[in-house]
Amino acid sequence: MKILVTGASGYLGGRLCNTLIQKGFSVRVLVRPTSDLSALPSPTDAGTLEIVYGDITDYASLLSACSTCNIVFHIAALVEPWLPDPSKFFSVNIGGLKNVLAAVKETKTVEKTIYTSSFFALGPTDGIIADENQVHHEKFFCTEYEKSKAAADKIALQAASEGMPLVAVYPGVIYGPGKVTAGNVVGRMIIERFNGRLPGYIGYGNDRFSFSHVDDVVEGHIAAMEKGQPGNRYLLTGENASFKHVFDVAAVLTNTKKPRFNIPLWVIEAYGWLSVLFSRITGKLPLISPPTVHVLRHRWEYSCDKAKRELDYRPRSLNDGLAEVLLWLKNLGSIGY
Structure with missing residues (x-):
């Protein structure tokens, strides 16, 4: 059995490819000529990696x-809270998905497609713990990324309703060892926190997210391939908590002091606007932008009970996951404690 993975050079895609190869699968990856392939094993070493x-926006390739x-496995996506040209979200996240669905339909050998959506596609929960039945209300979108993933989700589900053997999975805020990219926001924030560039809590702990360890999400993807029922959606989420709680757990695990004050979101947003201005001058994407703050003003809490029942999904606790991440970042020299 040959498996195609799009987005293989990314944070999640790279971890998935390594695990698939370790399990004995033959893997083909679609990557751009400019992609950083450091997260992938060498094709000559692995023997099962092609x-x-x-590019997913190039249909012929x-x-x-x-x-x-x-x-x-369609994992490729543009994952950023802000871009100077928001149209790129739609050309990659929507246009790319349309190309994948068309290519799968034209390729007669494909038996199942696993589409990696996002909890953002389901929308904020704001007071409830949602499951796979939630549909984005579309009254507002905090980010253009969220808007593009919600639109792409409709396209994927429509294809499934028309008979395509497609399973959609929805990871939470993914964290864990691996590339420290925009998709690894927890790692990035911990680095900022321990290096003194983020001296306080962001807000007052009113935000809530569902945190997913990257290796649990990888196992969830493989389970979706082996056990997932076509046309079904599965939340590959984990423990629901605030970033304040993340910082507190990190402090306890490292025996360091907790932040002593809270930074109001309006201050963070003002900093975000300055970061965006600086980004337009330098071309370097900001860590914090106004859309990030809009996300922090809402709650994104989800239940993964369906995945636990049907896929035997077993997410680890945030405490266990962060302990691993902190040690990994320390060994990298990215943080000290």
Whole structure:
């Protein structure tokens, strides 16, 4: 069985590819010529990894990559809270998905597609703990990324309703060892916190997110491939908590002091606007932007009970996951304690 993975050079995709290869699967990856492939094993070392160069926005290269594959993991996405050109979210996250669905349909060998959506596609929960039945209310969107993933989700579910063997999975805030990218926001914030660039709590702990360890999400993807029922949605989330709680747990685990004050969100938002201005000058994307603050003003709490029942999904506790992340960052030299 040959498996195609899009987004293999990214944080989650790289971890998935390594695990699939360790389990003995033959993996083909679609990556851009400019992609950083450091998270992937060498094709000559692995023997079961094949690299194909292309782009999900280039249909011809995608169709070629799909050829003879039995399973497609569509993980590739543009994951940023803010971009100077928001149209890129829609060309990659929506246009790319449309290309994948068309290529899968044209490729007669594909038996199942696992589409990696996002909890953002389901929308904020604000007072409830939601499950897979939640549909985004579309009254507002905190980020253009959220808007693009909500629209893409509709397209994926429509394809499934028309008979495509597609399973949609929805990770929470992914954290864990691996690339410290925009997709690894927990790692980035811990680095800022321990290096003194984030001296206090962000807000007052009113935010709530569902935190997912990257290796649990990887196992959830593989379980969705093996056990997931086509047309179904599965939340691959974990413990619901605030970033204030994350900082508190990190302080306890490292025997360091907790932050002594809270930074109001309006201050963070003002800093975000300055960061955006600086970004437009330098071209370097900001860690904090106004859309990030809009996200922090809401709650995003979800239940993964369905995945536990049907996929045997077993997310670890935030305490256990953070203990691993903190030690990993320390060994990297990214933080000290």
